Amino acid sequence: xxxxxxxxxxxxxxxxxxxxxxxxxxxxxxxxxxxxxxxxxxxxxxxxxxxxxxxxxxxxxxxxxxxxxxxxxxxxxxxxxxxxxxxxxxxxxxxxxxxxxxxxxxxxxxxxxxxxxxxxxxxxxxxxxxxxxxxxxxxxxxxxxxxxxxxxxxxxxxxxxxxxxxxxxxxxxxxxxxxxxxxxxxxxxxxxxxxxxxxxxxxxxxxxxxxxxxxxxxxxxxxxxxxxxxxxxxxxxxxxxxxxxxxxxxxxxxxxxxxxxxxxxxxxxxxxxxxxxxxxxxxxxxxxxxxxxxxxxxxxxxxxxxxxxxxxxxxxxxxxxxxxxxxxxxxxxxxxxxxxxxxxxxxxxxxxxxxxxxxxxxxxxxxxxxxxxxxxxxxxxxxxxxxxxxxxxxxxxxxxxxxxxxxxxxxxxxxxxxxxxxxxxxxxxxxxxxxxxxxxxx
Numbered sequence: 001x002x003x004x005x006x007x008x009x010x011x012x013x014x015x016x017x018x019x020x021x022x023x024x025x026x027x028x029x030x031x032x033x034x035x036x037x038x039x040x041x042x043x044x045x046x047x048x049x050x051x052x053x054x055x056x057x058x059x060x061x062x063x064x065x066x067x068x069x070x071x072x073x074x075x076x077x078x079x080x081x082x083x084x085x086x087x088x089x090x091x092x093x094x095x096x097x098x099x100x101x102x103x104x105x106x107x108x109x110x111x112x113x114x115x116x117x118x119x120x121x122x123x124x125x126x127x128x129x130x131x132x133x134x135x136x137x138x139x140x141x142x143x144x145x146x147x148x149x150x151x152x153x154x155x156x157x158x159x160x161x162x163x164x165x166x167x168x169x170x171x172x173x174x175x176x177x178x179x180x181x182x183x184x185x186x187x188x189x190x191x192x193x194x195x196x197x198x199x200x201x202x203x204x205x206x207x208x209x210x211x212x213x214x215x216x217x218x219x220x221x222x223x224x225x226x227x228x229x230x231x232x233x234x235x236x237x238x239x240x241x242x243x244x245x246x247x248x249x250x251x252x253x254x255x256x257x258x259x260x261x262x263x264x265x266x267x268x269x270x271x272x273x274x275x276x277x278x279x280x281x282x283x284x285x286x287x288x289x290x291x292x293x294x295x296x297x298x299x300x301x302x303x304x305x306x307x308x309x310x311x312x313x314x315x316x317x318x319x320x321x322x323x324x325x326x327x328x329x330x331x332x333x334x335x336x337x338x339x340x341x342x343x344x345x346x347x348x349x350x351x352x353x354x355x356x357x358x359x360x361x362x363x364x365x366x367x368x369x370x371x372x373x374x375x376x377x378x379x380x381x382x383x384x385x386x387x388x389x390x391x392x393x394x395x396x397x398x399x400x401x402x403x404x405x406x407x408x409x410x411x412x413x414x415x416x417x418x419x420x421x422x423x424x425x426x427x428x429x430x431x432x433x434x435x436x437x438x439x440x441x442x
Contacts, residue, residue: 026221101168397419
């Protein structure tokens with residue numbers, strides 16, 4: 001079913017996965033159009049400015065361990081526009097004490113005073129094991145660590161590093177950076193990324209904000225924003241059709257192929273009549289939510305970041321003071337992120353627009369002059385923050401991908417939920433979808 005003739009292709013979803021797939025397909029000579037529901041491309045990778053407050057739409061950092069992603073940055077001319085952040089760490093607070101947590105664990109971790117000799121020896125032994133796994137795992141693909149797919153992160157860390165490492169390092173970091181509870185997710189993310197983090201102490205952000213990445217990807221593409229797709233149909237014969245609301249009018253577009261690059265939990269509503277196996281897979285795709293309050297401050301603040309264990313706070317997991325850039329009109333801000341438990345409470349009780357009411361007592365305890373110094377705030381609710389690779393999900397992803405790649409079809413899927421819960425995973429999934437289409441259609 002291969003052909004070398006160019007195809008018309010509609011990409012539904014202008015996040016990183018969709019934009020990367022569209023770029024590769026356009027480079028191959030196909031006629032590609034991207035439909036994005038938001039006002040600008042990027043989805044959960046972007047930046048917004050609101051009344052002098054600047055915040056990300058989702059992703060906050062880029063990790064350096066993905067060679068294909070770094071090659072993409074070079075191709076886009078973005079590597080020279082990256083700002084390096086070295087030695088990221090946060091002060092973590094438990095009910096009785098506090099300690100420093102390194103976000104990129106390395107030799108400094110062995111100097112942590114809260115670890116005993118046995119813990120440190122365990123770290124060294126596990127580090128050697130990780131080095132051996134580096135050649136067998138891909139940090140952009142959680143399914144390359146299938147041995148860890150069926151076990152929870154909590155059990156995996158407890159077995160390999162001990163209870164103290166779980167309680168004082170892994171659990172606070174995952175709760176505060178990813179809003180994940182270690183007992184609810186599989187160890188596949190940890191086991192596929194950690195071998196490639198060893199020896200690294202630097203993460204990156206684009207100098208002009210996370211929105212620079214999707215903007216660079218979209219620059220050479222035909223992207224229609226504020227295009228809300230209502231339906232993707234695959235008639236028995238003829239082209240595929242996509243019904244969308246564009247500029248207030250409902251429009252039906254046709255194409256030889258469609259790439260669906262929306263969040264996996266939205267697919268079933270967009271594509272009625274999925275084959276039973278595919279429908280079962282998409283019914284199992286899960287995302288966590290995230291609630292954040294951004295406080296705009298009248299006076300400059302001292303930069304700092306704090307994490308809190310579940311025992312210390314059931315509402316606040318991350319508190320950050322962000323220095324303002326007055327020359328650019330960006331005010332000093334406080335960043336307050338909810339715990340996974342508080343996020344579920346807000347979602348289930350209709351409080352997603354009232355997050356400040358839940359967080360303010362804890363934030364005020366950390367910044368007593370909040371009522372005096374805060375001149376504005378924004379409640380940010382991200383309904384689908386990250387795909388959740390729960391125990392066994394990686395096996396489902398691998399089976400679905402094998403099925404998608406086995407035979408030519410008119411509808412393909414890509415997204416971080418099919419690779420890894422990272423920006424690099426989304427990009428890798430877009431690359432993979434484009435390669436699959438090239439094999440099937442030329």
